[in-house]
Amino acid sequence: MVQKNTEVISMDCVFCKIVKGDIPCQKLYENDKILAFLDISPIHKGHTLIIPKEHHENILDMPDETLAELAKTTKKISKAVKEATNADGFNVTQNNGAAAGQAVFHFHTHIIPRFDGDGLKTWPHKDIPEEEMKRIQEDIASFLKD
Secondary structure (H helix, E strand, O other), X not given: OEXXXXXXXXXXXXXXXXXXXXXXXXXXXXXXXXEEEEOOOOOOOOOEEEEEOOOOOOOOOXXXXXXXXXXXXXXXXXXXXXXXXXXXXXXXEOOOOHHHOOOOOOOOEEEEEEOOOOOOOOOOOOOOOHHHHHHHHHHHHHOOOO
């Protein structure tokens, strides 16, 4: 990685190359911190990616102010994607780590237009016994204490 002015860019990251203009994209929106463009392998027409211009691998690496800007931009672009595609709904997804399905290790959010009867499914739900739920709740809560 290199630092250019105040920007952090990874030389081998495809999204950093898009930010730098080395790889073209179908740009939808851009400001000084955020870039949004159409996914080149869309699930549906209008499938959009939103990225910070600085290289951050995942949500845990992202500065809070950048994450807040990204959330505001995601809301704005989600509305435009839904209206432009006449979608019945949309998914906003973001994967962290290979085990979660992250393939490009530069933070990115997907906006995926959804249509009634499109055949896409969400992940399956599980029944977890109440005592195990309580233990998990306590374990997670213990890491949230200041």
